[in-house]
Amino acid sequence: MTPRRIAAPLLLALLVQLVQVALAAGPARAAEPDNVTRPSVSGPGTLGTTLTADPGTWTGEDLTFAYQWLRDGDPIGGATGTTYEIRAADVRTRLAVRVTASDPTDPGAPGTATSERRWVPAVPTTTVLRAPERTTARETITLRVRVAAGPVDGPTGTVVVYDGRTRVKGERLRPGHLGRIEVPVRVRTKGVHHYQVRYEATGPTTSSRSERVAVTADPAYVTRKRVIGRSVRGRAITAWFRGDPEAEHVLLLLGQMHGDEPAGPRTAWHVRDHLRPKSGTALWVVPTMNPDGAARHTRRNARGVDLNRNWPTSGWTSAGKGSRYWGGPRPASEPETQAMIAFLRKIKPDYIASIHQPLYAIGRSGQDVAWERRLSRNLNLPRKHLGVGTPSGKVSPTMTGWYNARLGGHGVATTIEYGYSPTTHYVTEVAGKGTLRAALVY
Numbered sequence: 001m002t003p004r005r006i007a008a009p010l011l012l013a014l015l016v017q018l019v020q021v022a023l024a025a026g027p028a029r030a031a032e033p034d035n036v037t038r039p040s041v042s043g044p045g046t047l048g049t050t051l052t053a054d055p056g057t058w059t060g061e062d063l064t065f066a067y068q069w070l071r072d073g074d075p076i077g078g079a080t081g082t083t084y085e086i087r088a089a090d091v092r093t094r095l096a097v098r099v100t101a102s103d104p105t106d107p108g109a110p111g112t113a114t115s116e117r118r119w120v121p122a123v124p125t126t127t128v129l130r131a132p133e134r135t136t137a138r139e140t141i142t143l144r145v146r147v148a149a150g151p152v153d154g155p156t157g158t159v160v161v162y163d164g165r166t167r168v169k170g171e172r173l174r175p176g177h178l179g180r181i182e183v184p185v186r187v188r189t190k191g192v193h194h195y196q197v198r199y200e201a202t203g204p205t206t207s208s209r210s211e212r213v214a215v216t217a218d219p220a221y222v223t224r225k226r227v228i229g230r231s232v233r234g235r236a237i238t239a240w241f242r243g244d245p246e247a248e249h250v251l252l253l254l255g256q257m258h259g260d261e262p263a264g265p266r267t268a269w270h271v272r273d274h275l276r277p278k279s280g281t282a283l284w285v286v287p288t289m290n291p292d293g294a295a296r297h298t299r300r301n302a303r304g305v306d307l308n309r310n311w312p313t314s315g316w317t318s319a320g321k322g323s324r325y326w327g328g329p330r331p332a333s334e335p336e337t338q339a340m341i342a343f344l345r346k347i348k349p350d351y352i353a354s355i356h357q358p359l360y361a362i363g364r365s366g367q368d369v370a371w372e373r374r375l376s377r378n379l380n381l382p383r384k385h386l387g388v389g390t391p392s393g394k395v396s397p398t399m400t401g402w403y404n405a406r407l408g409g410h411g412v413a414t415t416i417e418y419g420y421s422p423t424t425h426y427v428t429e430v431a432g433k434g435t436l437r438a439a440l441v442y
């Protein structure tokens with residue numbers, strides 16, 4: 001053996017002994033807490049606002065933390081909390097927090113670490129102290145605004161709120177506000193709004209702008225009643241709105257044109273009172289457009305006109321006076337038809353479901369086959385051509401004929417014919433939900 005080979009085992013034995021000594025000393029002298037992620041401060045960082053310290057993360061367990069706020073690296077007297085309100089002396093300096101972490105079982109060995117420095121900008125500053133992250137369209141939110149104007153206690157001027165590039169609100173800032181004001185803002189539309197507050201100064205300060213704050217508005221849900229016209233006898237023709245006033249997807253459910261067909265209004269009332277269209281969609285319900293006929297249980301209106309033959313199309317005819325199907329003296333001669341035409345031109349529904357009895361069918365128009373199929377399946381009614389005796393090449397003088405010819409680019413109108421005496425369960429649950437689901441609003 002060479003001397004070198006003898007030395008190796010000896011060295012190893014020595015090393016083992018040294019490690020054992022070190023381990024034996026361990027419990028009496030714990031390692032000091034080591035900083036893993038730096039302390040940090042959060043907050044707007046402007047005059048009059050509050051900074052909050054986060055101690056960061058450290059090695060060791062059950063540590064206690066002490067805080068010292070620093071201005072340009074020097075301790076600020078008395079500033080030893082987890083929060084610090086920025087005061088005038090801090091303007092145009094850099095603030096930081098120094099964190100001291102101690103292990104209570106070994107107070108002699110603390111660790112320290114300091115956050116990054118935060119620059120306190122020159123005055124004035126305009127800050128949105130509080131705004132909701134989420135709201136509902138058409139609601140009014142409150143923006144809590146702070147205008148910090150350095151040595152000026154109560155800056156004066158105007159606080160103006162912009163939604164994107166649009167000025168939506170202006171409030172006078174008076175000396176008594178002491179730079180703090182709550183500005184109510186009506187959120188007009190659904191979607192994300194980026195609000196910015198601009199302080200337009202009067203007096204010894206200059207103007208400034210806040211950061212933009214994002215507020216997300218969910219679709220509104222509105223219920224509304226509208227009288228869309230009057231019958232020959234002066235009865236109101238009423239439409240009820242349910243849903244999002246900004247909806248791009250709207251169903252009109254017309255319960256009745258013929259006063260001797262009583263089932264459709266029951267569906268309309270059920271839908272109006274019990275079903276809520278899903279978010280972002282909307283529903284109009286007109287239980288009857290023939291209130292005079294409904295009052296007397298007659299098909300025709302008070303002047304003996306079939307309101308579903310009175311629509312101004314190429315197929316309109318004045319023939320058949322006195323019959324159940326008289327189209328009236330002129331196209332759209334009846335106030336009920338006129339009211340409905342004006343209403344449809346205004347709201348332009350995506351889907352119109354017009355309920356009749358008793359032919360037991362979904363009217364086939366070919367305008368939107370998928371919608372007709374959904375109706376057929378949901379309401380358990382076969383799709384059929386429902387002819388009204390109009391010569392070929394002419395447009396039927398019916399509401400569906402008129403709408404699909406005139407406003408077919410906006411939507412589709414379809415006739416639903418229940419049977420003679422559908423059950424209550426059918427006209428409410430089955431047909432109500434089934435129609436709304438077919439129109440993709442439920």
Ligand SMILES: [Zn+2]
Nearest residue numbers: 258261356357
């Ligand atoms: Zn009918």
